Structure formats: C-alpha cells, structure tokens
Amino acid sequence: xxxxxxxxxxxxxxxxxxxxxxxxxxxxxxxxxxxxxxxxxxxxxxxxxxxxxxxxxxxxxxxxxxxxxxxxxxxxxxxxxxxxxxxxxxxxxxxxxxxxxxxxxxxxxxxxxxxxxxx
Numbered sequence: 001x002x003x004x005x006x007x008x009x010x011x012x013x014x015x016x017x018x019x020x021x022x023x024x025x026x027x028x029x030x031x032x033x034x035x036x037x038x039x040x041x042x043x044x045x046x047x048x049x050x051x052x053x054x055x056x057x058x059x060x061x062x063x064x065x066x067x068x069x070x071x072x073x074x075x076x077x078x079x080x081x082x083x084x085x086x087x088x089x090x091x092x093x094x095x096x097x098x099x100x101x102x103x104x105x106x107x108x109x110x111x112x113x114x115x116x117x118x119x
Contacts, residue, residue: 011033011045011057016067020098023070026091029054058091065099068097
C-alpha cells in the first residue's frame with residue numbers, strides 16, 4: 001500500500017502507535033505524535049497532528065474495538081476501563097489504550113518510513 005493510501009486512512013495507525021506501550025490521555029497522544037523524538041510521526045504525516053484529528057481517530061478506534069477507553073476512578077486513584085466500544089463522557093479526562101485486537105493490528109502494521117513524499 002502506498003503512503004498516499006495510508007495517509008488517506010487518517011491518523012489512526014499513528015495514534016495507535018503512540019499508545020503502543022502505555023495508556024495515554026489525548027494531550028499525551030498529541031505530544032507524542034508531534035514529538036521530534038523517535039516516537040513522533042510529523043515527518044511522515046507531513047505536518048503537526050491536530051487535536052481534532054486525534055479525537056476523531058480515537059473515536060473510530062474505540063468503535064472498532066481496537067482501543068479501550070479508561071476513566072479516572074477518583075476514589076481508588078486508578079483508571080477504570082470502560083466497556084469495549086464505549087466512548088467516555090469526557091474525552092479530555094479519559095485515557096486510552098490498545099485492546100488485544102488493537103495490539104495485533106498494530107504489530108502487523110507496515111509502518112511508513114521517512115518524510116512524506118512531495119508532489
């Protein structure tokens with residue numbers, strides 16, 4: 001599959017990659033995706049990731065059963081997983097992590113390398 005086809009799928013796989021090692025908040029995902037470190041994807045994406053793009057990707061991924069949403073359980077000071085395919089009421093206070101199926105999809109992803117082609 002060409003880079004152009006991958007890019008038209010949206011940022012979903014990049015978002016999944018940003019949470020491959022941990023459960024992350026939306027703000028953490030944006031920071032990771034836009035990082036200049038090896039974890040960032042702006043060189044391949046061709047620009048900075050926006051909050052709207054990340055939120056839209058998370059919504060698709062949760063609905064597809066590839067990502068699980070977590071809500072803070074203030075009484076226990078821990079994260080409580082929501083049911084699969086359920087979006088949290090407050091996205092800004094939620095955390096997200098890969099499901100087992102999401103890990104399998106991510107593990108089989110043929111990640112693009114280098115900057116996006118021009119033209």
